[in-house]
Structure formats: structure tokens, C-alpha cells
Amino acid sequence: MxxxxxxxxxxxxxxxxxxxxGIVAALVAIVALTFAAESGQYDDxxxxxxxxxxAIILLGPVLVAPLAYQCIxxxxxxxxxxxxxxxPNSRAEYFAGKLLSRFGVVLLAVGCSMVLGFGVAALTFTNxxxxxxxxxFTAATALYLLxxxxxxxxxxxxxxxxTTAMMxxxxxxxxLIPFWGGFTPFVNLDTLLTGVGNLLGTPLSDATREAIRTLSPWKAYGGSTVSMYADIGGGYQQLPSIPPGKMDDMYRQTARNVLALLGWSAAFLLVGYAKFRTAELR
Structure with a gap:
């Protein structure tokens, strides 16, 4: 083999x-229904x-969890x-084959959801x-979920x-999501960084805090999609606005965000394989 x-x-x-x-259907439904629901609210x-x-920042990691956390x-x-x-089959071939299979399922789900979302948008939006x-967006979403x-x-x-795998x-x-993103009100990354600053006697700067936040997959995912809004010029209040003189910074930040996502992937895969390579098999 x-x-x-x-x-x-x-x-x-x-x-x-x-x-x-169910995972594929759920992801497709999230994208398609969001476009259908907002077609009357926005022109673009x-x-x-x-x-x-x-939505994908919060729900995507939950949807793909059953694909991988008990796979091996x-x-x-x-x-x-x-x-x-x-x-016969080596452990490296087994490990890589299983991983590529799960990657394939995610890419299939993302591809189907984006095709359907594009179709709904083309039929229902003014522009x-x-x-x-x-x-x-498709590339960034795939990288985030992968x-x-x-x-x-x-x-x-x-x-x-x-049970250990589930936990x-x-x-x-x-x-990586509620804690790092600050979605839990009392115990989150900001409160931790504040506590660390108090212990050191020197509050952490805003730049340091932002650099640490950017290391999270969800923050890197959001940052890697900023280029979608580069030429909009603040047409919608909630969208990122990028001044013309900051375009080079935007592209450099996008590259760092992509590297952050790749780094999370590589780190866990390397540690997991290192353990699996010498593990006792029943």
C-alpha cells in the first residue's frame, strides 16, 4: 500500500x-443561508x-472536529x-494518508459551500x-479549517x-477561540496578559498584545481576508478600511497570517507524528 x-x-x-x-451540509447551509438572509440588506x-x-470563526472548528479528533x-x-x-504499510504512509483524506473532505465542504454561496449571491444581490x-475567501477559509x-x-x-482525544x-x-478571542468575559487572553504585566511590574504594550492575538488561528484567518476589502474604501462601516499608503503593510500582514495558520498545523502534526511513530499499537 x-x-x-x-x-x-x-x-x-x-x-x-x-x-x-452532515458536516458538508452544515457548512454549505451556513454560507448559503447567510447570503440568502442578507440579500435584501446589502447591495454587495x-x-x-x-x-x-x-460565523466560520466560531462554528467551523466545531464542525470539522469529528473528522479528526478520533481519526487515529x-x-x-x-x-x-x-x-x-x-x-504492509509504514506508519508515515498511514499517517499521511489519513491526514490527506480528512483534508480532502474539508476541501470538498469548503468548495461546495463557496460554489453555492456564489450562486445564491449572483441570483439575489443587486451587484x-x-x-x-x-x-x-475560499482559500483563507480552507486554510483556517485545515x-x-x-x-x-x-x-x-x-x-x-x-475520551482524552475529545477533551x-x-x-x-x-x-484558541473563546479564550484567545476574548469571548469569555472574565477569563480570557486580555485578563491573562494584564495579570502577567502586573506580576512583571510593567504593563504590556498594545502592540505586544495585538501581536499575541494575531498568533491565534481565528485572528490569522480574519486578517488573511482583509485583502478582499482593499479597494472598497470603507463602503461599509464594519468592514476593514485600508488607506492606499498601507497596502504594502496589508500584504505583509497577510503573509504573516498565512504563516501563523501553517505554523499551527505543522506544530501539532509534527508532535503528533513523533509520538505516533514510536507508539505501541494494539
Missing amino acids: STYTVARDDFRNSVGSLVVL PYRTLFDVTQ VDERTSGRITFHMGL TPDIGRFAV SFVSIYFGISALVTGR GALAMYFL
């Missing part, structure tokens, strides 16, 4: 499951893309992994949707029990 064979077989098995079909579809971004640990605890290892903006798949997948390879996935979601 090979990485391709593992990925192909796992993808075929995955796309037929109700869980995967890119304004709705901003709201879709906010479930087969280890059930003993099915010994079948894959006896075909024609911009293919370029949808392309940027980063969480990588995080959950790495946890699945790192732990030895289903690890929940902990990472809470840390």
Missing part, C-alpha cells in the same frame, strides 16, 4: 458516512462574506490499525459577486484514549 491508497480508501469510506455528509455580496467569516486514536483502541500496518474576492483539522489530528495521534480537542477549541 501507499499514502495514496490509504487516502483514497479512507476518503471513500468517509464521504459515505452520515457524520461527514462581499459585505455578506464578512459575516460568513465571523479510535483505530488504535479498536485494534483496526493493525490491519493497516500489516498490508454581481466578485470571483476574485470569493477566491481569496489548521484545526491538523490540530485535532495531531491530538488524535498523540493520545491513547477516545484535548475541546480544550484547544476553548483556548
Whole structure:
């Protein structure tokens, strides 16, 4: 067997499951229904893309969690992994094949949701949707969701029990979204940074706080979509406004945001594989 064979077989098995079909349907519904609901509120579809971004920031990591957090640990605890290892098949090929399969499901879901969203926007909005903006949004959304798949997948390879994998996935979601994003009112990143500053006797600067916030996948995702609004000139109050003289800074920031998302993916995958490579298989 090979990485391709593992990925192909796992993808075929995955796309037929109700869980995967539900994930694809949920993501498609979020995008399509948001466009349908806001078609009478705004003239431009890119304004709705901003709201879709906010929805995916909160709900996307939850939707893709079932794809990855038990992917490896479930087969280890059930003993099915010994079948894959006896075909023969190396651990690296198994690990890579499983990961590529789950990536494929996410890309399928994102692609379907964007195609349908573009279609709804073209039929219902006053102004024609911009293919370029949808392309940027699609790429950023895929990268954001793939980063969480990588995080959950790495946890699945790192732990030895289903419950531990579930708790690890929940902990990472809470840390990276509600906690880091400040959505929890009393215990969040800002209160932690304030406490650290008080202990050090020197409050952290706003620039330092913002740099730390940017490291989160959700912040990097939002920042990587800013280029969609570069030539709008503040047409809508809630959209980012980028002065002409700041375009170079915007592109550099976009590159840093992309690297941050790739960094989260790489870190968890490397740690997970390092543990899986020497783990005892049942």
C-alpha cells in the first residue's frame, strides 16, 4: 500500500458516512443561508462574506472536529490499525494518508459551500459577486479549517484514549477561540496578559498584545481576508478600511497570517507524528 491508497480508501469510506455528509451540509447551509438572509440588506455580496467569516470563526472548528479528533486514536483502541500496518504499510504512509483524506473532505465542504454561496449571491444581490474576492475567501477559509483539522489530528495521534482525544480537542477549541478571542468575559487572553504585566511590574504594550492575538488561528484567518476589502474604501462601516499608503503593510500582514495558520498545523502534526511513530499499537 501507499499514502495514496490509504487516502483514497479512507476518503471513500468517509464521504459515505452520515457524520461527514452532515458536516458538508452544515457548512454549505451556513454560507448559503447567510447570503440568502442578507440579500435584501446589502447591495454587495462581499459585505455578506464578512459575516460568513465571523460565523466560520466560531462554528467551523466545531464542525470539522469529528473528522479528526478520533481519526487515529479510535483505530488504535479498536485494534483496526493493525490491519493497516500489516498490508504492509509504514506508519508515515498511514499517517499521511489519513491526514490527506480528512483534508480532502474539508476541501470538498469548503468548495461546495463557496460554489453555492456564489450562486445564491449572483441570483439575489443587486451587484454581481466578485470571483476574485470569493477566491481569496475560499482559500483563507480552507486554510483556517485545515489548521484545526491538523490540530485535532495531531491530538488524535498523540493520545491513547477516545475520551482524552475529545477533551484535548475541546480544550484547544476553548483556548484558541473563546479564550484567545476574548469571548469569555472574565477569563480570557486580555485578563491573562494584564495579570502577567502586573506580576512583571510593567504593563504590556498594545502592540505586544495585538501581536499575541494575531498568533491565534481565528485572528490569522480574519486578517488573511482583509485583502478582499482593499479597494472598497470603507463602503461599509464594519468592514476593514485600508488607506492606499498601507497596502504594502496589508500584504505583509497577510503573509504573516498565512504563516501563523501553517505554523499551527505543522506544530501539532509534527508532535503528533513523533509520538505516533514510536507508539505501541494494539
